[in-house]
Amino acid sequence: MTEAPERYVGGGVPRKEDPALVTGRANWTDNIKLPGMLHMSVLRSPFAHAKITHLDVSDALEQPGVVAAFTGNDLAELWKAPMPCAWPVTEDIKMPDHWPLAKDEANFMGDAVAVVIASDRYTAQDALEFIVVDYEPLEVVLNMEDALKEDAPLVHEDMGTNQSYVWPLETGDIEGAFEQADVVIKERYIQQRLIPNAIEPRAVVAYQEPANDGVTLYTATQVPHLVRMMLSLVTGVPDQKVRVVAPDVGGGFGSKLNFYVEEALATVIARKLGTPIKWVEDRSENYQATIHGRDQIQDIELAATSEGKILGLRVKLLADMGAYLQLVTPGIPVLGAFMYPGVYQFGAYSIEIKGVFTNKTPTDAYRGAGRPEAAYAIERIVDALARRLDMDPVEIRRKNFYEPFDEPTATPGGIQYDSLNLPMVLDRVLEMSDYEGLREEQKRRRDDNDPVQLGIGFSTYTEICGLAPSQVLASLRYGAPGWESSTVRMFGSGKVEVVTGTTPHGQGHVTSWSQIAADALGVTPDDVEVIHGDTATSPHGLDTYGSRSLPVGGVAVHLAANKVADKAKKIAAHMLEASEDDLEFEGGKFSVAGSPDQSVTIQDVAGAAFGGVNIPEDMEPGLTADYFYDPPNFVFPFGAHICVVEVDTETGKTRVRDYFAVDDCGPVINPIIVDGQVHGGIAQGIAQALYEEAVYDEDGMLITGSMVDYMIPGAPELPNYTLDRTVTPSPTNPMGVKGIGEAGTIGSPPAVINAVIDALEPLGVTSIDMPASPMRVWETIQAAQNGGDA
Amino acid sequence: MRKVSVKVNGRDFEHEVEPRMLLVHYLREVVNLTGTMVGCNTSNCGACTVLLDGESVKSCTMFAVQADGSEIVTVQGIAENGNWHPMQTAFHENHGLQCGYCTPGMIMASISLLKENPDPTEDEIREGLEGNYCRCTGYENIIKSVQQAAGQTS
Numbered sequence: 001m002t003e004a005p006e007r008y009v010g011g012g013v014p015r016k017e018d019p020a021l022v023t024g025r026a027n028w029t030d031n032i033k034l035p036g037m038l039h040m041s042v043l044r045s046p047f048a049h050a051k052i053t054h055l056d057v058s059d060a061l062e063q064p065g066v067v068a069a070f071t072g073n074d075l076a077e078l079w080k081a082p083m084p085c086a087w088p089v090t091e092d093i094k095m096p097d098h099w100p101l102a103k104d105e106a107n108f109m110g111d112a113v114a115v116v117i118a119s120d121r122y123t124a125q126d127a128l129e130f131i132v133v134d135y136e137p138l139e140v141v142l143n144m145e146d147a148l149k150e151d152a153p154l155v156h157e158d159m160g161t162n163q164s165y166v167w168p169l170e171t172g173d174i175e176g177a178f179e180q181a182d183v184v185i186k187e188r189y190i191q192q193r194l195i196p197n198a199i200e201p202r203a204v205v206a207y208q209e210p211a212n213d214g215v216t217l218y219t220a221t222q223v224p225h226l227v228r229m230m231l232s233l234v235t236g237v238p239d240q241k242v243r244v245v246a247p248d249v250g251g252g253f254g255s256k257l258n259f260y261v262e263e264a265l266a267t268v269i270a271r272k273l274g275t276p277i278k279w280v281e282d283r284s285e286n287y288q289a290t291i292h293g294r295d296q297i298q299d300i301e302l303a304a305t306s307e308g309k310i311l312g313l314r315v316k317l318l319a320d321m322g323a324y325l326q327l328v329t330p331g332i333p334v335l336g337a338f339m340y341p342g343v344y345q346f347g348a349y350s351i352e353i354k355g356v357f358t359n360k361t362p363t364d365a366y367r368g369a370g371r372p373e374a375a376y377a378i379e380r381i382v383d384a385l386a387r388r389l390d391m392d393p394v395e396i397r398r399k400n401f402y403e404p405f406d407e408p409t410a411t412p413g414g415i416q417y418d419s420l421n422l423p424m425v426l427d428r429v430l431e432m433s434d435y436e437g438l439r440e441e442q443k444r445r446r447d448d449n450d451p452v453q454l455g456i457g458f459s460t461y462t463e464i465c466g467l468a469p470s471q472v473l474a475s476l477r478y479g480a481p482g483w484e485s486s487t488v489r490m491f492g493s494g495k496v497e498v499v500t501g502t503t504p505h506g507q508g509h510v511t512s513w514s515q516i517a518a519d520a521l522g523v524t525p526d527d528v529e530v531i532h533g534d535t536a537t538s539p540h541g542l543d544t545y546g547s548r549s550l551p552v553g554g555v556a557v558h559l560a561a562n563k564v565a566d567k568a569k570k571i572a573a574h575m576l577e578a579s580e581d582d583l584e585f586e587g588g589k590f591s592v593a594g595s596p597d598q599s600v601t602i603q604d605v606a607g608a609a610f611g612g613v614n615i616p617e618d619m620e621p622g623l624t625a626d627y628f629y630d631p632p633n634f635v636f637p638f639g640a641h642i643c644v645v646e647v648d649t650e651t652g653k654t655r656v657r658d659y660f661a662v663d664d665c666g667p668v669i670n671p672i673i674v675d676g677q678v679h680g681g682i683a684q685g686i687a688q689a690l691y692e693e694a695v696y697d698e699d700g701m702l703i704t705g706s707m708v709d710y711m712i713p714g715a716p717e718l719p720n721y722t723l724d725r726t727v728t729p730s731p732t733n734p735m736g737v738k739g740i741g742e743a744g745t746i747g748s749p750p751a752v753i754n755a756v757i758d759a760l761e762p763l764g765v766t767s768i769d770m771p772a773s774p775m776r777v778w779e780t781i782q783a784a785q786n787g788g789d790a
Numbered sequence: 791m792r793k794v795s796v797k798v799n800g801r802d803f804e805h806e807v808e809p810r811m812l813l814v815h816y817l818r819e820v821v822n823l824t825g826t827m828v829g830c831n832t833s834n835c836g837a838c839t840v841l842l843d844g845e846s847v848k849s850c851t852m853f854a855v856q857a858d859g860s861e862i863v864t865v866q867g868i869a870e871n872g873n874w875h876p877m878q879t880a881f882h883e884n885h886g887l888q889c890g891y892c893t894p895g896m897i898m899a900s901i902s903l904l905k906e907n908p909d910p911t912e913d914e915i916r917e918g919l920e921g922n923y924c925r926c927t928g929y930e931n932i933i934k935s936v937q938q939a940a941g942q943t944s
Contacts (some may be wrong), residue, residue, distance in 0.1 A: 014882060021890030022878040022897065024825020024865035031824040122808070199829045199837055199925050200891040250827075250891025251925050283830040506889030506926050672885045676927060680888065683928030707834035707923070715916040715929040 008515040012672040013525055015511045017504075020248070027247040029203035029220045030280050037205070037276040038067055040266055041124035043114040044288060045106030047135050048142070048359040048700020049155070052104050052113065054134035060116055063130055065123035068273060069116045072101035078268045080236035083261060083324070086226075086479030087331035089355075093165040096156040096357070098324040100234075100261040100268075106135070107155055107323035108359050109702055110288025112261050117269060117277065140700040144297060144318040144356040155323055155357040164321050164355035167334055171412050172348030177312025181303035185384050190769045191373045193295035193320070193694040195710055196366050198505075200250020201286045206266040207276035214241025215267050222252040222503055223259075223543035226327070226480060228535050230259035235267055246533040249505035253684070254365030255290050256505065257545040258327045262289075284706050292694055293366020295320035296333060298377045300340075303348075308389050308396050312348035313412070315340050315377065321355050322362035329364045330355050331478060335464070335546075336370025338413040342378035343422050343462050343638065344400035349412035359700045365545060367684050367745045368463070375461045379750030383458070383757070387766060393458045393754070394435070397426065401460075407731055408633060415464070417636045418732045422460055425640040425662040425726055432724060433642045433660040446762050454657075455645045455759025459751035462638035465739035466551030466732070468631045483630035484553035485540035486560040488517060490568070490623040492610025494603030496521060496528045498561070501541015502553035503533045507741060508673045509549060513557045515669055520561030521568075522588030522602045540628070547637075547739025550669065555733045556629035563625035568605045571623075574616045575600050575608060635730045635738040639663035641682075643751035647759040652778030654690055654756055656719040661747065664726045665740040671725075674740050679721050681744020687713050688745075689752035691771050711771075760784070794858045798823065799867025807854050813847075814838045816854035817864060825866040825894050829923070836922030839895035839902075840864045846902035848921070865894035868901065877901050877939045886935035888926035896922050900936045909940060 020026045057069035076099070083098040102111050114131050118124035139153035146152055147162040155162055178184060205218040215237050221227055224244040232239040249256065262279050270277040281290070299316040319333035333353045341349050386396040402409065404421035411417055435456070442454040467473070468482035487499040498517045502509055509532065514525035531537050541553075565585065572590035573580040576598055583590050591599035605623070608614040612621035644658040659682060668674050691711040695703045704710040729736025749770065756772045757765060764784035768776065791806040798821055805820055817823045817840070826849060829837030833851040840849050841863040868875040877897050880886065887893040896919070903910065903918040910918065915936045916929070924932060937943050 015885065017890070018882040018887065021887055021893050022865075022874070022881050023869060024823070024894045026825075026890055028824070028827070028891070030828070031818075033819075122810070197923075197925055198889075198891075199835060199923060200827070200889070201829070249889065251889040253925065280828075282828075283832065283835075508888070676885050676888055676931060679928035679930050680926045681928075684925075706832050707830045708832050712834075712923050712925075714920040714923060715933065716913075716920050718929050720930050720933075721928065 008518045008525055009669050010667065013511055013515055013670055015508050016514060016525065017508060017510050028200060028250060029205060029218050029247055032205045032218055034205065034207060034276040037278050038117050038119060039121045039124045040269065040277050040279040041116050041121065041128050042112050042262065043128045043131050045102065045109060045111040045113050047106060047137050048109045048140045049138040050106050050135035051138060052102065052106060052133060053136050054132065055114065056132040057114055059132065060127040060130040063127045065119040066127045067117045069114065069131065070269065071114045072099055072103040075101060075268060076103065079234060081233050083264065084230050084233055084259065085325035085327065085329060087328040087477065089167050089330045089334050089477055090165045093330060094159045094161065095325050096159060100264045108361055109700055110361055111323065115265055117273065121280065140359040142358050142360060142696055142700055144320050144358060147356050147358055155359055162357045164325065164357055165330060167353040169337055169414060170350040171414050172312065174312050174314060174348040174350045177348035178303045181311050182306035183304045183385065183388055185302045185381055185388060187300050187381055187384055187767065189298040189300065189377050189380060191294040191296040191298065192770055194293040194366055194688060194692050195287055195694050196253045196255035196290065196293055197712055198251035198253055198255055201281040201283060202256065202260065202262065202290060203280040204263050204266045205276060205278045206270040208271050208274060212241050214243065215271060216243040216245065217263060217267055218245045218247060219263055220249050220256060221246045222249065222256040222505055222545055224503055224533055224535055225501065225541045225543050227259050227263060231263065231267060234264050243536045246503050252505045253367040254293065254369055254545065257365050258291055287705055288361055288702060291326050291364035292322065292361050293363060294373060295363050296373055298373065300377050300381050302381045302385055304385055308385065308391055308399050310344050310346040310400050312346060313341060315351040317351060317353045319353055319355050320360065320363055321357050322360045323357060324362045326362040326364045329362055332363065332365055332370045334370065334476065336374040338415045339371050339374035339464055340378055341412040342375060343402065343420060343460050345402045346412060360696060368742045369546065371463045371742065372685065372746045372749055375459065375463065375746045376750045379459045379461065380753065383754045394430065397458065397460050398423065406728060416633060417462060418633055418730045419636065419728050420462060420638055421664065421726065421728050422638065422640065425638065425664055426460055428724055428726065429640040429642050429660050429662040432722060438644060451650045452646050452648050453759040455647060455755035457643040457751045457753065457755025457758055459641045459747050459754065461747045462636045463743060463746045464634045464636060465547035465742060466631065466635035467546035467548045468552045469633060470630050480542055482542065482552065483628050484542060484556045485626065485628045486553065486556040487624065487626045488557065488560040488564045490521065490564055490606045492607050494523065494606040496523060497531060498528055498557055499531045499538045500553055500557060501538055501543065502549040503543045505544065507544065507549060508670065512550065512669045512673060513554060516554055516557050517561045520558060520565050522585065547741040550737050551635045551733055551739050552629060552631060554669065554737060555735050556627050558735055559629055560625045560627035563627060564623050567623060567625065568602060570619065571605045571608055571615050572600050575605065575614055631733050633732045635732050637663060637665040637738040637740060637743050639743060639747050641747045641751040643755040645752065645755040645759055647756060647777060649763065649781055652774035652781065654772055654777060656686055656752065658722065659719050660722045662724045662726060663740065663743055664728050665738040665743065666729045666736045667727055668725065675723055677740045678723055678744045681742060682721055682748045683713065683718050685745045685748025686718060686752055689749045689770050689772060691717065693771050792855045794854050796857050797861040799864060809853065809855050811854045812850055813852045813854045813857050814849035817849060823864055823866050826864045827891055827894055829892065834923065835892065836899055837892050837895040839898040839922065841898060841902060846899050865897055880935040880938040884931045884935040884938060886927065886932045892922060892924045896924060896932060900939065903936065904940055
């Protein structure tokens with residue numbers, strides 16, 4: 001038996017997930033083969049907006065190997081409800097009906113129109129060519145400002161408007177703040193549309209359970225528990241008969257935090273035909289039919305004194321919903337709304353969000369989901385204020401930071417940050433980066449008229465994560481609670497099973513949760529098995545998104561394991577004929593204080609609990625405990641980032657030379673995993689700042705329709721990351737932990753763009769949009785040199 | 791249908807396949823070696839990378855029949871007698887993977903890279919892996935993994 005184990009939380013335990021992944025033995029959804037399984041292919045609208053005047057699948061049905069084909073009308077009676085949106089952010093929000101197959105109108109390029117079911121994927125795909133569709137193209141609307149004009153073409157004629165909702169928030173005396181201001185800065189920032197690009201495309205396998213007439217759905221999702229609820233709603237199969245399994249899932253970044261039409265279609269067709277149905281997305285389908293991210297226009301105004309003290313902030317936001325509301329589409333900008341004030345203390349704030357329909361792929365959560373947009377806007381406008389006042393970006397930030405605090409503190413965003421210490425992280429990142437040295441190098445290059453200029457960009461940020469308090473989420477009209485659940489079971493052998501409601505897809509929960517449980521129970525991580533991602537074995541959970549897994553789900557594991565340890569202690573006291581109060585528990589051993597030879601191991605206790613004999617009278621046998629954890633607040637990681645870029649002013653090419661990041665996510669469970677999350681997060685932020693953009697033509701055709709045309713950064717495009725951490729425990733939860741999955745993506749885009757603008761300042765450049773591609777940088781330089789608006 | 795005879799991970803296979811069947815689908819669905827992944831269908835992401843007669847190829851942009859007579863090695867064939875290939879160990883020890891979906895292709899491309907250039911600089915590693923996308927790691931730990939496998943670090 002294991003003896004006297006060390007403490008594992010905080011240590012770089014190598015990941016338990018890796019062996020299957022590095023040897024090619026993982027269980028991806030696309031690996032599943034079942035007897036009788038048929039393949040589904042989806043016919044998608046090639047038009048952004050069109051009436052379907054004629055649709056005939058009969059020729060497709062004639063093709064060898066084709067078993068069935070369905071149109072929207074064929075399946076209409078099988079739906080108990082349209083595709084649900086679970087975050088109707090206002091009472092009067094406009095929510096168009098969204099059926100799994102369009103019935104008479106397609107509203108974006110990629111809208112599903114018909115399906116073919118065939119013996120294999122090649123045959124199913126071929127048969128799509130034999131479906132006859134007559135489309136009558138309708139006027140398209142793609143630009144949000146155009147969409148809100150009175151005579152704009154309507155995405156959904158029956159709604160009479162393209163405006164989905166207006167969501168306002170105002171705190172303090174905003175008019176007064178702007179009247180008092182010595183300086184008002186007004187800017188417009190564009191959050192370009194992004195394609196999430198999890199490297200595993202989506203995939204589903206659905207089959208009917210003969211025993212109970214229920215259904216099992218394997219799906220590459222972040223949210224099997226949410227999918228179970230939604231699938232039950234849409235198909236009418238009662239939820240106790242719906243099993244949803246997320247096997248190994250190859251990345252999500254929010255794009256798999258959803259409920260998609262293909263999940264619904266495969267399920268009802270599997271039931272209708274009585275045979276398993278598989279669908280695997282190809283990449284071009286992924287680009288059209290999986291949600292996109294961002295796509296907002298931010299009009300932002302900052303009021304400040306001539307000394308650089310911020311007085312107020314006013315934001316008008318247009319948020320592109322795309323053609324339909326997916327699972328949490330309308331809520332994404334709302335989540336950001338609380339965070340525009342950032343890490344700066346001032347008195348007045350207002351924001352008005354308009355959700356707008358266009359004939360494009362629906363948007364929804366993409367890594368950061370609303371908060372990268374907010375952090376970008378405030379961090380850019382604070383830099384603009386510094387430029388106006390001829391102050392250093394460090395000085396303007398220090399002037400407006402909150403005094404450090406470690407108890408909940410009210411903010412202009414109308415929420416309570418749990419803890420912040422910006423001066424500490426800023427000091428550390430300045431030291432790490434040799435800020436003075438960088439400014440000297442910059443001056444040299446400027447003096448020498450070096451064609452390659454150096455830019456130094458800052459971002460000091462906090463973010464709201466750990467999506468929980470059920471009561472707060474309900475008050476925001478969010479359609480799910482925010483607790484997380486865990487069950488911890490110790491077998492008679494002393495080995496442990498941890499059931500979690502979180503659903504990892506790269507985050508390493510199996511390793512981290514093993515560390516947490518091992519410490520609570522005095523065993524090693526290898527003694528712990530973590531069960532997740534299957535509603536049959538992990539029935540209670542709300543899954544993985546919004547950097548909630550550790551601060552909600554990991555804490556639930558900790559608390560459930562502590563409950564098991566508490567019961568074990570009672571049994572140990574009984575076995576040792578000692579008082580519980582006299583027992584110490586260390587290194588997996590209960591011993592009587594003062595007489596260390598009187599002891600039992602946790603494994604002895606587990607054996608007794610299993611045997612049911614040597615336990616206190618009236619105690620239930622077994623060592624198992626459940627915990628539903630619903631925290632009192634969100635958590636707020638924070639950090640300071642410095643991006644150093646070299647911009648070739650002759651070609652416009654930007655290279656990130658160095659990236660320094662000091663992040664504070666409270667106590668760390670596994671530093672290897674946390675650093676990895678920060679690396680990947682920063683990489684996705686750099687990707688938005690410099691490389692990526694989903695582009696549509698004027699007819700609503702997605703021009704960046706595959707990885708050939710959409711610029712995903714590879715290894716040559718990205719830098720090494722110089723990281724450090726400070727540790728400010730959150731007062732929100734008993735472990736003091738905060739999320740870290742999105743922090744890098746939230747902190748980095750403004751640091752990169754601020755650096756590009758800083759590099760080009762001598763050329764008169766004061767603003768540039770994302771992505772700062774070589775062409776855009778070059779054009780911006782030319783415009784600034786020619787005296788135009790840059 | 792056309793006949794294809796290949797050696798995959800040391801075993802001989804012979805099948806009748808449609809001439810248009812992609813090599814990756816042949817490996818995954820006919821030979822049942824599901825360790826090789828499809829990511830993009832356009833030869834950009836490299837998740838499907840395997841070694842064909844010792845050279846790295848993207849198996850999603852090659853027909854199975856083009857591999858006739860060849861020897862193929864996938865991620866499932868690089869461990870020997872249960873001992874991981876040093877590249878597999880290096881990815882594990884350097885946290886060179888998160889979700890792991892790109893990993894089989896990334897490992898095969900890295901093995902090929904070191905075969906061609908046993909002592910690469912960091913820039914050479916970055917350039918050498920430009921045809922393999924990872925969306926999770928930001929690449930730094932992948933670069934470190936390759937450096938370890940090259941014996942440049944311990």
